[in-house]
Amino acid sequence: MFKRYKALPGWLRWGLEILLVMFIIFVIRSYQSPTLESSTAPDFSGVTLAGDQVSLAGYAGEPLLLVVWAEWCHICSIELPMLTGLLDDHQVLTLAIQSGSDDQVRQFLYEQQLSHLPVLNDSNGELASALGVRGVPVMYIIDSSGQIRFTEVGLTSSWGLRARLWWVG
Incomplete structure (x- = not known):
């Protein structure tokens, strides 16, 4: 599988790697996002x-x-x-x-x-x-x-x- 990946053009490999990094960042930010959004703030x-x-x-x-x-x-x-x-x-x-x-x-x-x-x-x-x-x-x-x-x-x-x-x- 890695041989086929390395055979891809450089611009395509870079694009896939950028997409992977963006996906990882999205997943981490989604996990860290508060569970309470767009609602009434809790009274304090x-x-x-x-x-x-x-x-x-x-x-x-x-x-x-x-x-x-x-x-x-x-x-x-x-x-x-x-x-x-x-x-x-x-x-x-x-x-x-x-x-x-x-x-x-x-x-x-x-x-x-x-x-x-x-x-x-x-x-x-x-x-x-x-x-x-x-x-x-x-x-x-x-x-x-x-x-x-x-x-x-x-x-x-x-x-x-x-x-x-x-x-x-």
């Missing part, structure tokens, strides 16, 4: 690391960007600084999962110079489970009525998030 309430009381109802009226991340996630470390530019114009809440105690998450944020991010520590993973999170980072765009309108798994851009927030706004 809690206290951020800054001591602010937050709930889904408290964000009603404007779109909310809810970002689920973990301290041990390298992609999250790349993505979290991009959120700082969104804080002035949009409602943003981040959810730290499996990242330790409140003090450990605060220390991580301090070291990354991200102490200004609004963070709800979901150390036991209850809210992440209700959101259907399978992998991090995951971004949810929740519209003004509490409906999940967009989900994005993995690395994304701040302009892409802005466009989605504008779209549902």
Whole structure:
């Protein structure tokens, strides 16, 4: 079988290999996609690391960007600084999962110079489970009525998030 494959023209082999890689990426992203999409966001309430009381109802009226991340996630470390530019114009809440105690998450944020991010520590993973999170980072765009309108798994851009927030706004 490999002899026949090697006998194919180079451009065809490259095309097949690219298709195979794209298929693998698609399967991985499909697996990591949250099980909860395009539905009503689960109600939540809690206290951020800054001591602010937050709930889904408290964000009603404007779109909310809810970002689920973990301290041990390298992609999250790349993505979290991009959120700082969104804080002035949009409602943003981040959810730290499996990242330790409140003090450990605060220390991580301090070291990354991200102490200004609004963070709800979901150390036991209850809210992440209700959101259907399978992998991090995951971004949810929740519209003004509490409906999940967009989900994005993995690395994304701040302009892409802005466009989605504008779209549902």
